[in-house]
Amino acid sequence: MPVARPEPQEPRVIAHVDMDCFYVQVEQRRNLVLRGQPTAVVQYNDWKGGGLIAVSYEARGFGVKRSMRGDEAKRVCPGINLVQVPVARGKADLNLYRSAGSEVVAILASKGKCERASIDEVYLDLTDAAKEMLLQAPPDSPEEIFMEAAKSNILGLLSDAGEKEKNVRAWLCRSDADYQDKLLACGAIIVAQLRVRVLEETQFTCSAGIAHNKMLAKLVSGMHKPAQQTVVPSSSVQDFLASLPVKKMKQLGGKLGSSLQDDLGVETIGDLLSFTEDKLQEQYGVNTRTWLWKTARGISGEEVEDRLLPKSHGCGKTFPGPRALKNSASVKGWLDQLCEELSERIQSDLNQNKRIAQTLTLHARASKENERDSTKKFPSKSCPLRYGTGKIQEDAMKLFESGLHEFLESQNTGWSITSLSVTASKIFDIPSGTSSILRYIKGPSSAAPPAIPDSLSVPEDPSLDNDVFVKPIHEEQCQPSMSEKEDNNAHSASAISAKQRQANEEKRISKKLPEVKGTSSILKFLSWGQSTFHEKRKSDGLICSHQGPGSYSEANKAEEHNVPAEAGDRNNTSSCAEPSGSNTWMFNIQDIDPAVVEELPPEIQREIQGWVRPSKHPSTKRRGSTISSYFPPTRS
DNA sequence: ACGGCTGAAACC
DNA sequence: TGGTTTCAG
Known part of the structure; x- marks a missing residue:
């Protein structure tokens, strides 16, 4: 269920950039013969010609659609080039496209906050850059860039045939515009510049939407394709949404959208305006209701996240x-x-x-x-x-x-x-x-x-x-690892990661998050007498088995030694795959007593500092004796 | 017997 | 929480 976020009071300039039939472009860059040809990227050629996952605009002209089979595409468009997705280890391997996506992100991240929304889409928050440009009066941008910006589509700007570009030029620099429109105009110029750079540096074309929030930017980025951009001035939002079919709105492409149509007879976003909260009340929860209310009015407070890398x-x-x-x-x-x-x-x-x-x-x-x-x-x-x-x-x-x-x-x-x-x-x-x-x-x-x-x-x-x-391995013994240059599987240039890490570090500090949740590998440094702790499963909390003299078998023993929790102690632990017969306890890497750190090699001590902190884990509250010097009870 | 493969996010 | 469900491309 979609959730409405509070709307920032200041107007923002948000762009959504979407690569045109991205996988096809990647293949066309690899094999120039494919350029300008009807082309599709297909995976698994053995069954009915494989499934299409990207289709060039030339091929679309023949009626070729995504989610056609290769055979079908051939029928509709006999001249089509079908390129197979690389296969590795018996499965489709998308790394080629992932790293191509990273190339693009690295460029798009240069002008403001950038959120990688998918392998081929990003959101940009260009508010600051746009304001900055607005301070220079008149905005200075190379004629080449302004020409590109002048090809923008401005939603609601009526243009006589053949006059479009002239009107857009006028719109972009009209002095009587309100502040918001001026910001958008600057946004359009900045995006045009970015798109030119992307093309120059990667040979890829993309399309973009520029608006005051993510929802609207996303909505129009695909409206004029390929290689075009579309701007949504505030004044055109109402009319635009009034006739927009509900299913076109992000989040309404599925069951919720169907429910709006079938249960409430809502066909366009505009239709939603006539529904009061009360009428929606019987159907949907409060989150959905307020989200719908705001969406119908073109309001979306969702922020652009500063994130260039995937979360999983x-x-x-x-x-x-x-x-x-x-x-x-x-x-x-x-x-x-x-x-x-x-x-x-x-x-x-x-x-x-x-x-x-x-x-x-x-x-x-x-x-x-x-x-x-x-x-x-x-x-x-x-x-x-x-x-x-x-x-x-x-x-x-x-x-x-x-x-x-x-x-x-x-x-x-x-x-x-x-x-x-x-x-x-x-x-x-x-x-x-x-x-x-x-x-x-x-x-x-x-x-x-x-x-x-x-x-x-x-x-x-x-x-x-x-x-x-x-x-511990000493520095001299350190074996070389994969050179970063050779790592073609990598997700992004180091330029990205440096910037990103910086941003993340600031975010972490501001949110008072722990520096890092420890990896279980740290346990390797911790031995108890002659015993060794073995990491086992469970994310966040770790279930560890203990091997060595004086094995502890039952929960009461664990209690006696203040082991935070026996495996069955938590109601959801049963879902863990536990080795039968082994003694398993759960604790968190953050539960390690700082005293333990002193026992470790200095090198490791330095490493672990900052990782060791009180745990929030509820099951670590009991107090005990021996092992408590290793795994102290939580204070909190 | 399928659209395949990814990814994000909200809910409980 | 982890696990499920929805949505998107």
């Missing part, structure tokens, strides 16, 4: 019909492939952007052998993410088994899996100055060395594959 990484594959997986071995095989890709991607994120993912989640779709249409769904499962391909594979398989067990409800029926996916989420920036901790996170085995002292290189260390105490 996922890889998945479907196994339709006869391809469904029916035994653990085949599931394991595919899961291994997916995890391999995921591991590679988060490793790139780590190396390039200094970000660590905390949670691994497994999703699957499944059906049971006999029950034709069991409504029962395969449950998602998650656990703390441990770096290293082998570990991810191992953990993912455990998550699968756990989910399968729950799915089957101890029935003895056969099953089949029709889709699998693994996702890495809860990604945090690593605070500057703590980067050497990364040496203890396993990197790609093919890693080549980077000799930069404070670099993020992650050396291969086979011992890290074992859940045992690992001695």
Whole structure:
């Protein structure tokens, strides 16, 4: 359900930039022969010619649509070029398009706050830049840029045939305009400039919408395509929305939009205006009602987030019909492939952007052998993410088994899996100055060395594959890791990540967030007597097993030693995949007593400082003896 | 037997 | 919270 946000009182200048048939453009840049030709990008050519995921404008002219099959597209447009998405590890590999998207983001982020909305879309908050331009009177922009801006489409600006560009020029610099329109005009010029730069530096064209909020900018960015931009002056909003079909509005393309049509007879956004809150009251919750009310009036307070990188990484594959997986071995095989890709991607994120993912989640779709249409769904499962391909594979398989067990409800029926996916989420920036901790996170085995002292290189260390105490590696021993230049899987240029990290760090401080939620790898530094703690699952909280002399088996023992919580202690712990028979306790990396830090090698001490802080974890409140020096009760 | 693969966000 | 659901492209 959409949620309305408070509207900033000051007028903003927001742009939404959308790449034109992006995957096609990426392929056309790789293979110039495809330029200007009817072209589509397709994945999996073996079944009915594969599914189209992007279509060039030439091909659209022939009636080729996204979500056609390759065969169908050939029928409609025999001359079409079908380019296949690269395949790696038996699945579509979108990295080529991801990094192309990053090229664009790096350019678009130069003029103001920039939010990566998807692989090929961004939002920009150009308010400051527009105000700045407005201070120079008259605004100075190169004629080349102004010419481009003059090609804008201005919503509500009536133009006699052939006079459009002249009228737009006039609109862009009319001196009697109100302040808001002047800001928008500057926004249009800035966006035109950015689009020219994108074209020059990447060879990609894009379209854009410029308005006072995200909703309106997004709404019009696709209105004139390709390679055009559209401006929404305040004065044209009412008329524009009045005739806009409800389904065109973002968030109303699905069930909510259908409900508005079917249940209330609302056909356009304008129709919504005649509905008072009372009438909507019977149908929808308060959030939806106020969102609808504001939306109908073109009001949207949603801010542009300062974020150039994705919040999660996922890889998945479907196994339709006869391809469904029916035994653990085949599931394991595919899961291994997916995890391999995921591991590679988060490793790139780590190396390039200094970000660590905390949670691994497994999703699957499944059906049971006999029950034709069991409504029962395969449950998602998650656990703390441990770096290293082998570990991810191992953990993912455990998550699968756990989910399968729950799915089957101890029935003895056969099953089949029709889709699998693994996702890495809860990604945090690593605070500057703590980067050497990364040496203890396993990197790609093919890693080549980077000799930069404070670099993020992650050396291969086979011992890290074992859940045992690992001695700190000295700087000299530091193996080189993958060079950043060779890392073509990377998500963004370091120029981006530096700027982004800076922004994130400021955000973190202002919000008083903890610097970093620790990665479980830190546990490797913590030993208790001759015991070793093994990281196990659960995101945020960690479930750890204890091995060594004097094993503790039951909750009461755990209590006695003030282990924060026994695994079954929390009502949702049962959803974790736990190794049967092992002793598991849950605690949080943030629960570590600062005293422990003193026992650690100085190098590590410095690293951990700032990571160790009181935990919010409710299950850590009990007080105990021995182990409390390691895992003190929370004060709070 | 399918649009496949991604991603974000709100709800409970 | 983690897990589910919705939406989008």
